[in-house]
Amino acid sequence: LSATLNNQLIHSVSLFQSIESTNSYLLTQPIDTGRARLCVAESQSAGRGRRGNEWLSAPYRNVMMSISWGFERWPETITGLGLAVALEVAEYLRESFHVDVQIKWPNDLMVNGAKLAGVLIDVGGESTGACNVVIGLGLNVHQPDWSQGGAYQWQDLSGLGIRCDRNELVSGLANRLVKMLSDFATTGFASRTARWNSLSEYAGKRVRVLGVGDELEGVMRGVDEMGALLIDVDGQGVSRVVDSNVSVRLS
Numbered sequence: 001l002s003a004t005l006n007n008q009l010i011h012s013v014s015l016f017q018s019i020e021s022t023n024s025y026l027l028t029q030p031i032d033t034g035r036a037r038l039c040v041a042e043s044q045s046a047g048r049g050r051r052g053n054e055w056l057s058a059p060y061r062n063v064m065m066s067i068s069w070g071f072e073r074w075p076e077t078i079t080g081l082g083l084a085v086a087l088e089v090a091e092y093l094r095e096s097f098h099v100d101v102q103i104k105w106p107n108d109l110m111v112n113g114a115k116l117a118g119v120l121i122d123v124g125g126e127s128t129g130a131c132n133v134v135i136g137l138g139l140n141v142h143q144p145d146w147s148q149g150g151a152y153q154w155q156d157l158s159g160l161g162i163r164c165d166r167n168e169l170v171s172g173l174a175n176r177l178v179k180m181l182s183d184f185a186t187t188g189f190a191s192r193t194a195r196w197n198s199l200s201e202y203a204g205k206r207v208r209v210l211g212v213g214d215e216l217e218g219v220m221r222g223v224d225e226m227g228a229l230l231i232d233v234d235g236q237g238v239s240r241v242v243d244s245n246v247s248v249r250l251s
């Protein structure tokens with residue numbers, strides 16, 4: 001694995017047979033400005049998903065990886081970081097396997113309406129003025145059962161007829177993600193808005209946004225340059241949703 005990694009940007013790699021959570025592990029390690037640490041595990045005993053959900057993933061068959069990165073100061077469009085991660089993963093999978101991956105706001109990777117991968121972002125460092133992030137990716141490669149449950153239909157690469165080498169997958173994704181992280185301080189999310197919108201799962205469709213106080217319903221108009229979700233509410237103009245703890249459903 002390490003032979004193919006970008007060793008200019010990735011200065012430590014931790015591999016575990018099993019760990020609580022690769023995101024939680026990297027949060028216990030120092031985070032340096034402009035340098036990445038990569039953590040990969042074959043299984044997690046307390047894998048975390050967004051919104052306090054568990055992330056369940058079968059051992060030795062999937063991808064569970066996290067990368068930590070320190071920004072010197074807070075990027076203006078930090079709210080778009082998760083969207084930028086999802087975009088890199090979507091483009092990587094599209095280019096490598098010609099699979100029609102789309103992104104469900106803010107950062108779920110979907111194929112034909114079923115979830116293939118999820119992204120979890122932990123942000124810290126407020127007290128020092130720096131901005132430390134841990135980005136986590138759970139990608140279903142060969143998941144024998146779908147006890148993850150919840151509101152989703154699930155998908156994995158093997159179900160799409162894709163055979164792949166997980167080492168190649170991890171190094172390809174890690175290299176692409178650290179390149180994005182090293183650019184993000186200067187280019188932010190804004191420069192990626194059009195690319196994200198071109199892969200948006202619900203663009204132009206009627207959706208309901210759940211978990212924003214009063215339920216919001218309208219036509220999804222993509223995201224703006226901060227990564228906020230734009231919902232065209234009948235007769236009331238466009239509402240911006242910034243809180244990524246909401247969920248979006250087709251109505």
Ligand code: BTN
Pocket residue numbers: 020021022023024044046047048049050051053055063064065066108117118119120136137138139
């Ligand atoms: C989601 O869609 O809810 C996000 C899932 C993120 C799962 C990954 S697996 C590697 C990393 N470690 C964790 O505990 N979570 C992320």
